[in-house]
Amino acid sequence: MAITTAMCTSFKGELLQGLHDFTSSTGDTFKIALFDDQATLGASTTDYSTSDEVIGSGYTAGGNTLTNNGVSTSGTTAFVDFADSTWSTATITARGALIYNTTTGSGSGTTDAVCVLDFGGNKTSTAGDFVIQFPTANAANAIIRIA
């Protein structure tokens, strides 16, 4: 059982098929779901599933919808940024997260994995805030980068 930070391989293929739209506001809807340390997630993950997803007060299965800040470029790198995501008054422990697309290819209710995030250890909130801060949106740090 392990969570490994990775860009999902299926996502790379789907990108080349033009199935993911990261345009701000008018693009696809992306969500972030939290998982415990029993989860196995990594490059081979293809879809969101509730298996080993976090359970706790203040958390709803499927996770939070992300606010997509859109696509930018710098030099020869293109990157995507999301606004930080918060679960308030939450009692949860999470080891990692999965970003997935719920409207892949203009569909609805899709579960296509984008990338896996390993927190490096269990993170716990107790009747408090659980905040995921995305990295600075630039060519060296942004959450999703194609160089």
Place this chain on the structure above:
Amino acid sequence: MFTKFEVGKVNVMASSNGPLTPEQWAKLAADKIMYVGDKTEGPIRDQAIAFKKNIEKVVEYYIKQAVQSHEKHLLTRR
């Protein structure tokens, strides 16, 4: 030449029995404002970290000021 797909590193901040503190929010703000690369070394790194710490303190001060101001405003509306 290969195209590289890369995933950035997220920060996770959590609290117990209440919301994040101004100190925690200030740290998140400083992390967003300034990134000190892992490969930075020596006095430049020390200086960068010191500057970032200063940013964190300034942000923390104004967050606390904002909280106080908001609380006073709420009290005067009662």
